[in-house]
Amino acid sequence: xxxxxxxxxxxxxxxxxxxxxxxxxxxxxxxxxxxxxxxxxxxxxxxxxxxxxxxxxxxxxxxxxxxxxxxxxxxxxxxxxxxxxxxxxxxxxxxxxxxxxxxxxxxxxxxxxxxxxxxxxxxxxxxxxxxxxxxxxxxxxxxxxxxxxxxxxxxxxxxxxxxxxxxxxxxxxxxxxxxxxxxxxxxxxxxxxxxxxxxxxxxxxxxxxxxxxxxxxxxxxxxxxxxxxxxxxxxxxxxxxxxxxxxxxxxxxxxxxxxxxxxxxxxxxxxxxxxxxxxxxxxxxxxxxxxxxxxxxxxxxxxxxxxx
Amino acid sequence: xxxxxxxxxxxxxxxxxxxxxxxxxxxxxxxxxxxxxxxxxxxxxxxxxxxxxxxxxxxxxxxxxxxxxxxxxxxxxxxxxxxxxxxxxxxxxxxxxxxxxxxxxxxxxxxxxxxxxxxxxxxxxxxxxxxxxxxxxxxxxxxxxxxxxxxxxxxxxxxxxxxxxxxxxxxxxxxxxxxxxxxxxxxxxxxxxxxxxxxxxxxxxxxxxxxxxxxxxxxxxxxxxxxxxxxxxxxxxxxxxxxxxxxxxxxxxxxxxxxxxxxxxxxxxxxxxxxxxxxxxxxxxxxxxxxxxxxxxxxxxxxxxxxxxxxxxxxxxxxxxxxxxxxxxxxxxxxxxxxxxxxxxxxxxxxxxxxxxxxxxxxxxxxxxxxxxxxxxxxxxxxxxxxxxxxxxxxxxxxxxxxxxxxxxxxxxxxxxxxxxxxxxxxxxxxxxxxxx
Numbered sequence: 001x002x003x004x005x006x007x008x009x010x011x012x013x014x015x016x017x018x019x020x021x022x023x024x025x026x027x028x029x030x031x032x033x034x035x036x037x038x039x040x041x042x043x044x045x046x047x048x049x050x051x052x053x054x055x056x057x058x059x060x061x062x063x064x065x066x067x068x069x070x071x072x073x074x075x076x077x078x079x080x081x082x083x084x085x086x087x088x089x090x091x092x093x094x095x096x097x098x099x100x101x102x103x104x105x106x107x108x109x110x111x112x113x114x115x116x117x118x119x120x121x122x123x124x125x126x127x128x129x130x131x132x133x134x135x136x137x138x139x140x141x142x143x144x145x146x147x148x149x150x151x152x153x154x155x156x157x158x159x160x161x162x163x164x165x166x167x168x169x170x171x172x173x174x175x176x177x178x179x180x181x182x183x184x185x186x187x188x189x190x191x192x193x194x195x196x197x198x199x200x201x202x203x204x205x206x207x208x209x210x211x212x213x214x215x216x217x218x219x220x221x222x223x224x225x226x227x228x229x230x231x232x233x234x235x236x237x238x239x240x241x242x243x244x245x246x247x248x249x250x251x252x253x254x255x256x257x258x259x260x261x262x263x264x265x266x267x268x269x270x271x272x273x274x275x276x277x278x279x280x281x282x283x284x285x286x287x288x289x290x291x292x293x294x295x296x297x298x299x300x301x302x303x304x305x306x307x308x
Numbered sequence: 309x310x311x312x313x314x315x316x317x318x319x320x321x322x323x324x325x326x327x328x329x330x331x332x333x334x335x336x337x338x339x340x341x342x343x344x345x346x347x348x349x350x351x352x353x354x355x356x357x358x359x360x361x362x363x364x365x366x367x368x369x370x371x372x373x374x375x376x377x378x379x380x381x382x383x384x385x386x387x388x389x390x391x392x393x394x395x396x397x398x399x400x401x402x403x404x405x406x407x408x409x410x411x412x413x414x415x416x417x418x419x420x421x422x423x424x425x426x427x428x429x430x431x432x433x434x435x436x437x438x439x440x441x442x443x444x445x446x447x448x449x450x451x452x453x454x455x456x457x458x459x460x461x462x463x464x465x466x467x468x469x470x471x472x473x474x475x476x477x478x479x480x481x482x483x484x485x486x487x488x489x490x491x492x493x494x495x496x497x498x499x500x501x502x503x504x505x506x507x508x509x510x511x512x513x514x515x516x517x518x519x520x521x522x523x524x525x526x527x528x529x530x531x532x533x534x535x536x537x538x539x540x541x542x543x544x545x546x547x548x549x550x551x552x553x554x555x556x557x558x559x560x561x562x563x564x565x566x567x568x569x570x571x572x573x574x575x576x577x578x579x580x581x582x583x584x585x586x587x588x589x590x591x592x593x594x595x596x597x598x599x600x601x602x603x604x605x606x607x608x609x610x611x612x613x614x615x616x617x618x619x620x621x622x623x624x625x626x627x628x629x630x631x632x633x634x635x636x637x638x639x640x641x642x643x644x645x646x647x648x649x650x651x652x653x654x655x656x657x658x659x660x661x662x663x664x665x666x667x668x669x670x671x672x673x674x675x676x677x678x679x680x681x682x683x684x685x686x687x688x689x690x691x692x693x694x695x696x697x698x699x700x701x702x703x704x705x706x707x708x709x710x711x712x713x714x715x716x717x718x719x720x721x722x723x724x725x726x727x728x729x730x731x732x733x734x735x736x737x738x739x740x741x742x743x744x745x
Contacts, residue, residue, distance in 0.1 A: 015741050051527040053728070070530070078527040084520030089322065097318055101311055101528035145524070 004029040004153060004184040005050065010059030012045055019045040020056070021208040027153075027186065027201070032179055034199035034216070035188040036297075038305060041205045043188050044081065047155055050186075051078050064152060074103035077151040081158045081188075083142050085130045092126040095145050102149040109148065116144045120170070135162050143171060147178060154178060155186045160194065172198065192298040202297070204304055212304050216297070223295040223303065227267045228274060229253050231289025232281055234262055240284045248277075261288060311529045312537050319512070319541025324548060333549050337556040341564050359403040359433070364393045366410035367420070373444040380433065394424055404429050406437060416445060473695075487693035488666055494615050494689040495661045498622055499654060505546035505623075506630035506650075509538055510643065513634030513727070522727045531724040536716075539627045607695060614692050614701055621708040622685025625715055626650065632719035635726035636734050657686035669694035679704050681711035718743065 005027040012020040020042045027033045037043045048054040050061060052068060061068040063075065086094055092113065099109035117123040120140055130138055139162045147154060156175070160168040175198070179185055187199060195202065195216075202219065204212035212219065230253070234240040241262065244250050249267040257263070262285075266277065274292070281287050295303075323329055362383045365371035374382040383402065385393050390407050397405045404425030411420060421441070423429060450457055471483075513535075516522045525534060633646040660683065664673045669691050678688040678696075684704050692701070725742040726734070734742075 048728075053523065053526050073528050076527070078524065080520075080523040080527070082520045082523055084524075086322070086516075086521055087519050088326070097314070098524065098528070100314055101525065142524075 002028055004064055005186075006062040007046070007050070008060045008062065010046070010049055010056045010061065012042075012049065012054060012056050018208050020049070022059070023205065023208075023210045024059075025203045025210060025213055027184060029184055030179065030182065031200040032175070032185045032187055032198050034195040034202035034297075035186055035205070036190075036195065036202055036301060037205035042208045043205055044157065046205065047078070047080075047157060047186070047188065050153075050155065051076060074149055075152045076155065077102075077146040077149065077153070078155045079142060079146040079157060079159055081161075083139075085138055085142060085145075087131040088129055090126070091128050091130065091133070091141055094130065095141065095148070098145045099148050102151075104149050112148050113144070116148065120144065136164060136167055139163060140167065140171075143174070147174075147183075151183065153184050153186065155188075157188045158190070159187070160189070160191065192296065192301065195297045204301065206305050206308050209308075211308050212300075219300060220294055223300050225267065225293060225295065226269075227265050227293045228277065229255065229289065229291045229293055230264050230266055230281065230287070231255070231257055231261045232264075232285045232287050233259060234285035236284075237262060243284075255289070257288065259288075263289075265293065310533075312533055312540075315529065315534060315537025316541040316544070319538050320544050323508070323512075323542060323545035329545070329549070333552050334556070337553055337560055340557070341560045345564055360400070361403050361433070361437075362393065362397050362405045363408075364388070364390065364405060365408045367408050367416060369411075369416055369448065370408065370441050370444050373440050380436075397424070398426070403433075415449075484694075488690075490611065491665065491690035491693045492661065494611075494619075494692075495658060495686040498619050498685055498689060499658050501546065501550070501619070502623055502626045502654060503651075505542055506627050508546070509542045509627050510630040510634035511640065512538055512542060513631055513723075514637065514640060514643075517635070517638065517727055526724075526727065531727065532716075532720045535628070535631050535720055535723050539624065539631060543623065543627070607693070610698075610701075611692055615689060617705055618685040618689050618708070621705065621712055625681060625685075625708065625712045626654070628712070628716045628719040632722040632726070635719075635723040636729075636739060637726075653682035654686070657683035661687050661690035665690045665694075670696075675700075679707055681708050684708055 003026050005025075007023060007025045010020055010023050011018070023042070023046060025035075025046075035043055035046070045054060049056050050068070052070070052073070063072050066072075089097075095113050096106060096109045099113070100106060104112070114123070117126065122137070122140055122144075125133065125137065125141070130141075133141075143159070146156075154175075159171060159175070163171060172194070175185060175187075187195070189195060199216055201214065202212070202216055203210055214222075232240075244264065244266065249269075251265045251267075253263040253265045255263060268274065268277065278287070278290055281290075357379065359380045360383055361374075361380060362385050363371060363374055364385045371384055371386075374384070376382060385396070385405075388396070393405055393407065396402075404423055407422045407424065408416070409420040423434065423437070447457065450460065516525065529537075629650055633643055633650070636646065637643050657677065660673065660677050664671060664677075665687065668674065674687060674691055677683045678691050678700070685708065688696070688701065688704050721743045722739055
């Protein structure tokens with residue numbers, strides 16, 4: 001079984017509002033899966049369906065080869081975007097309670113918590129109340145509580161919000177380590193640079209529909225625009241500019257260089273090879289810069305959403 | 309996975325360990341007792357002052373009937389004009405002056421009597437004066453008309469109708485009063501319990517919403533389980549508090565009456581005088597015995613079982629509604645619009661209990677309302693001491709349980725949707741829509 005989670009044709013209505021329209025996604029085991037989409041697209045509803053908080057009107061969810069049921073609660077760790085803890089409860093007590101709800105015994109929960117608290121250097125918070133902690137501190141505890149029962153599937157909704165860069169990095173490393181240890185991660189965020197950095201697969205949801213899904217590299221290949229960013233110090237600037245604009249689809253590029261250079265984005269037509277372009281250019285001047293433009297997740301996101 | 313015991317335990321412990329809960333539990337009886345002691349002290353203070361009432365009886369008919377008693381002493385004035393008497397009373401700072409006009413012929417009537425005082429006089433004093441004068445004048449009239457007063461007294465008859473049901477069960481007026489007290493106390497207790505702890509449940513649901521922990525929790529447990537756990541946990545905390553109140557209250561009462569007891573005995577309020585006089589009366593003594601007998605006449609077993617069942621049923625019914633309200637709103641101020649439909653039937657039940665059950669415990673109004681689920685716990689509890697057929701009790705209980713299940717289902721629907729809704733104040737229309745989600 002290669003896929004840990006399969007969401008098949010799930011639809012969900014709230015009254016007349018269609019929150020999910022026939023959405024199917026497949027999440028490969030051991031991957032970090034980026035679930036993307038504009039605000040209000042239906043991401044949270046989908047995540048809630050997977051968590052059995054919301055029941056779908058139609059469609060099915062398969063976790064690890066079995067239809068999703070109440071017993072899978074212990075296999076999922078969920079860090080919602082709207083998160084919080086009981087303010088007047090002590091950190092340790094609260095973490096044990098939440099772990100027990102996920103099926104851990106009290107003793108087991110305690111041992112694991114001690115380990116995690118030591119790891120994240122928060123051991124001396126055990127007897128503090130949440131209301132005495134800062135937001136970032138509470139977030140750390142929330143993270144520990146989410147992963148404590150070592151679930152197969154981890155769902156993080158905006159996990160880095162509220163963290164300073166140092167702690168955000170710490171959490172990122174922990175997420176990567178959890179994946180190495182065999183967990184599968186669903187990762188929902190608007191921070192495209194972290195998607196770029198972490199995700200193997202992505203799906204894009206827009207207006208209740210899934211409009212894109214697959215391996216990130218495949219999607220990038222699919223959105224490739226065959227354009228090269230070129231920096232050149234031409235022997236004859238005016239002539240080269242004229243020739244290029246006749247032969248290719250050219251636009252102005254913008255990047256930093258040391259010298260005053262001609263900076264262009266050159267789009268190749270079907271069948272044209274980058275090597276030919278390069279050798280043509282080397283005849284015309286000193287080439288200092290020649291890079292294929294790979295669409296960023298950000299570009300893909302905006303393009304896909306606008307196209308729909 | 310059944311997490312219900314875990315949730316109940318957490319709800320119970322957080323409630324019980326909460327500082328304001330502990331304060332409430334231990335301070336309320338103290339404050340209550342202190343208040344009673346304070347009121348007792350105040351009324352004693354008030355009664356220590358002796359009131360001097362001057363009497364100017366120009367008719368000479370009633371001047372001998374006034375006897376100093378308790379905190380009132382009479383000063384009989386003679387041979388002066390009304391104006392002089394008024395001046396005198398004012399100068400000596402007397403309480404007031406009763407002036408009785410001279411009458412040459414005929415009878416003393418109301419227009420001949422005037423009470424002068426600086427402030428309006430106490431009601432008890434005036435009615436005391438009136439009754440003294442009335443009985444004296446009546447006596448004088450009877451003597452004048454040649455009626456034998458002794459014979460008249462002897463001829464007086466006192467009657468009390470015995471009551472007996474067709475099955476041969478004996479009751480009496482006193483019985484009814486005792487029943488009323490028991491039923492009223494049971495109904496009122498339930499009413500208080502629902503208001504205090506229903507609110508507590510509602511607040512605890514709102515707290516989970518505002519602290520945003522709710523989504524984490526319900527990714528582990530079913531909302532229904534969470535709601536039931538909350539209701540049961542909070543109720544257990546409530547019962548704990550109630551038991552502590554009762555124990556602490558009775559201990560404090562005993563202590564307080566031991567300390568204040570002597571004072572209280574010395575204190576002679578007008579009410580106490582009446583009571584003492586009544587106690588000397590053999591009839592009242594008999595009534596006291598009747599009261600004890602009436603207590604044992606109550607259907608005690610039925611009462612206790614019914615109390616427990618209706619109490620639990622009624623409480624659960626209302627508390628699930630409270631939980632639903634808590635889930636529907638974001639903060640406590642928004643709860644007002646939904647509170648009315650809950651409080652209304654509750655208050656209605658208490659009023660029906662007080663006004664119609666006294667008048668006719670088995671009349672149409674009382675009977676109908678003892679079957680309607682939202683009012684039945686209170687009204688039925690008030691009716692049961694008067695003897696309600698078992699089939700009626702069972703039927704009412706069945707209706708209650710059925711509607712409880714319906715409300716829990718309904719509340720769970722609202723709860724499930726509501727706990728994840730933020731930022732808008734829902735209308736009733738929206739709540740109905742939520743049920744379809």
